[in-house]
Amino acid sequence: MAGRGAEQHPHGADRLCDAGDRVYSRAVRRGRVPRADAERVPCLLELALLHPDPDDMDWLVPTSPQEVMTRLLRGVYDEVRESQRRVGSAVGAFEWYAGLGRQLQALSAPGEGTAIRVLDGLSRIQAAMDEATEACASEVLTVQPGGIRREAELTEGLHRALTLRGRGVRMRDLYTHVARHGQGLLNYLELMGDTVEARTLDEVIDRLILFDRTVAFIPANAERTMALELRHPALVEYLVTVFERLWRLALPLTAPLPDTGIEGISHRERSIAALLAEGHQDAVIAERLGISVRTCRAHIARLSDTLGAASRTQLGVRIAQVGLDGPPRPGSPAAPPALRIPDQEAPGVR
Structure with a gap:
């Protein structure tokens, strides 16, 4: 019954439905009402506005209006305290976020916006x-x-x-x-x-x-x-x-690129040779020099042909022998023209 009444009379004691108001008012005026009168308004029992008469269980007596008022005021007081607690929590959170904002602003010089x-x-x-x-x-x-x-x-x-x-x-x-x-x-x-x-x-x-x-x-x-x-x-x-x-x-941009000092080896091939000596793969070399992998491999092939290298390992040795494994050394003698290394007829590395 309580569940059914709650669905039919969804309200609190501070504002009764019309039927509940009539029954409760009659109970206050007369001192009690028959239990049958309250069957249509079970909310009065659920809200403890009516309760059984100890002398006769077929009758219901009203809770005094003063007690109802005290109960209402206590409820309002509890709600106010809860609201104050929530406001206090919100103020604390606000101060915490404001502190974070000050820390973030400290990363930037005044007037410079976000760092x-x-x-x-x-x-x-x-x-x-x-x-x-x-x-x-x-x-x-x-x-x-x-x-x-x-x-x-x-x-x-x-x-x-x-x-x-x-x-x-x-x-x-x-x-x-x-x-x-x-x-x-x-x-x-x-x-x-x-x-x-x-x-x-x-x-x-x-x-x-x-x-x-x-x-x-x-x-x-x-x-x-x-x-x-x-x-x-x-x-x-x-x-x-x-x-x-x-x-x-x-x-x-208008100045020519420096000569490598080695006949048959261009400035770009010297750059590729230095990166090869550092152990970089073709794709990495191409990206760093701004050329395609295909162009990079073509230059490596020409380097191999010029230096007479038959493998990558041998190419690394030849690069070190002629001083292509780093930037040009100031004052170092240039390699002889038409560099010739034994066995240079070996096929180039592709």
């Missing part, structure tokens, strides 16, 4: 780059790995480059030596005029873009669909130092 921000997706990366371009006032430094620059890659950031040129911002770009052979890059540099200075190296670090030495962008995954925006002064200063050291080692 490290993850940019997920090309649209967010482009938006952040455009924002940095708008704020840039004097200098942009970039490292562009890979080989020959495709037209699409050059066009992607052309609007930013033209915007910077219009404000007199100077730009310095580092590429691999392979990029020299791309007509798209030459066209881009001709368009930009003396605003851009370009230099090349055998190999460079991964992509890096620095604006005014205050904000840097680097890839955050191999697919380059995520990037890191860095504003922490120590991190940015470190990347600027890396760039400047690479820049001093690099050759101006």
